[in-house]
Amino acid sequence: MSAAPEIRAPRSTSQTGRVAPQYLRSGGARGQFEMLAWLFMRLSGIVLVVLIFGHLFVNLLVGEGIHAIDFGFVAGKWADPFWQFWDLAMLWLAMLHGTNGVRTIINDYAERDSVRFWLKVVLYAATALIVILGTLVIFTFDPCPVIDGVRHVADYCPAP
Amino acid sequence: MSAATAEPASKVELPAGSSGGAVPSFDITLRVRRYDPEVSEEVRWDDFKLTMYGTDRVLDALHKAKWEHDGSVSFRRSCAHGVCGSDAMRINGRNRLACKTLLKDLDTSKPILVEPIKGLPVEKDLIVDMEPFFQSYREIMPFLISKGHEPTKERIQSVEDRERFDDTTKCILCAACTSSCPVFWTDGQYFGPAAIVNAHRFIFDSRDDAGDMRxxxxxxKEGVWRCRTTFNCSEACPRGIQVTKAIAEVKQAILARQF
Known part of the structure; x- marks a missing residue:
């Protein structure tokens, strides 16, 4: 053999001590966030089962069932505050439940801190966009809009 | 031996009625993952063709390979009887103790794969640096902490109170559970099942007063909430500790303390 390989002393890979830097445990973040996220996941899951199956039952099975669904059906539902809040709860819980799930997947699978950071930025931006847009639609939805002074009247709209 | 015993079925045909006579022997191929940074950074697989006996364990095959074929094969073992927890390794893709795995219970028609446990830095062959494992073990303070005066005689505990944490007292710190945990594999920041099991052993001990601290x-952030209940740890534990159940009990204790 030519040049003798450089042989490191056992466990000398770290400048700080015996543990290689990538295995050093960081100080760890105290606080309740992870516990609350874990709890939210379980509670929102239970509530979502009720909300989603209620939603599916009312939309697909009651009355004429799936044949009744059209623009007017949705407009009719959102004229009722009960269904507005039902859909709002479904939107928020499903989005936060899903976001939290993807957040844990990113934490588990992204190895580099920068990758982890940017994936989460994209995730949170997408969540914020969808939650805000969805909330706006549920509360500002107008089935009989007036555009440039012209009424777009459908047969379910109140007579002018 | 009756047919009703719970022993795993032998995968090697041992002639019937051979008790008392010679122990039957068979040939195996032991495929060991070799890594020696003093020679090369490359990892290689070495095959050892060995004639072993029906009473032999994987550890005996490793001994035979080291003592009779290649003295540079490196692995840890101490008591060789499943108590010291030195020889945890990946055998055919499962974390086992080499000293508790009988060769006749493995598929000997194919090579038996032996690798170091995953998630910890390999130092040589089957030897890993256990320091990250013990670092998180130390953080949970695995010793009795009691308030008040030291009693003049032993600390009395009822049978029921002892039973509460009996399962988690069995841990031998072999790291089979922690190194089978996919969350620990990611970045090694998670406390790992073994540290939580040993915290459980003191949290639910009626004589201990530092449960809240643990x-x-x-x-x-890297504590019990990172557990994804994949049950890899419970499956890997050579002592049969219900590791995932212990972690769930710690989660519940934290929640019960908050609300």
């Missing part, structure tokens, strides 16, 4: 330590 729960606070495990209520961490």
């Amino acid at each position: 729960l606070e330590i495990l209520n961490d």
Whole structure:
């Protein structure tokens, strides 16, 4: 053999001590966030089962069932505050439940801190966009809009 | 031996009625993952063709390979009887103790794969650096902490109170559970099942007064909430500890303390 390989002393890979830097445990973040996220996941899951199956039952099975669904059906539902809040709860819980799930997947699978950071930025931006847009639609939805002074009247709209 | 015993079925045909006579022998191929940074950074697989006996364990095959074929094969073992926890390794893709795995229970028609446990830095062959493992073990303070005066005689405990944490007292710190945990594989920041099991052993000990402190330590970003209940740890534990159940009990204790 030519040049003798450089042989490191056992466990000398770290400048700080015996543990290689990538295995050093960081100080760890105290606080309740992870516990609350874990709890939210379980509670929102239970509530979502009720909300989603209620939603599916009312939309697909009651009355004429799936044949009744059209623009007017949705407009009719959102004229009722009960269904507005039902859909709002479904939107928020499903989005936060899903976001939290993807957040844990990113934490588990992204190895580099920068990758982890940017994936989460994209995730949170997408969540914020969808939650805000969805909330706006549920509360500002107008089935009989007036555009440039012209009424777009459908047969379910109140007579002018 | 009756047919009703719970022993795993032998995968090697041992002639019937051979008790008392010679122990039957068979040939195996032991495929060991070799890594020696003093020679090369490359990892290679070495095959050892060995004639072993029906009473032999994987550890005996490793001994035979080291003593009779290649003296540079490196692995840890101490008591060789499943108590010291030195020889945890990946055998055919499962974390086992080499000293508790009988060769006749493995598929000897194919090579038997032996690798170091995953998630910890390999130092040589089957030897890993256990320091990250013990680092998180130390953080949960695995010793009795009691308030008040020291009693003049032993600390009395009822049978029921002892039973509460009996399962988690069996841990031998072999790291089979922690190194089978996919969350620990990612970045090694998670406390790992073994540390939580040993915290459980003191949290639920009626003689210990620092349960709150340990729960606070495990209520961490890298604490019990990173457990995904994949049950790899419970399956890997050579002592049969219900590891995932112990972690769930610690989660519940943290929640019960908060609300």
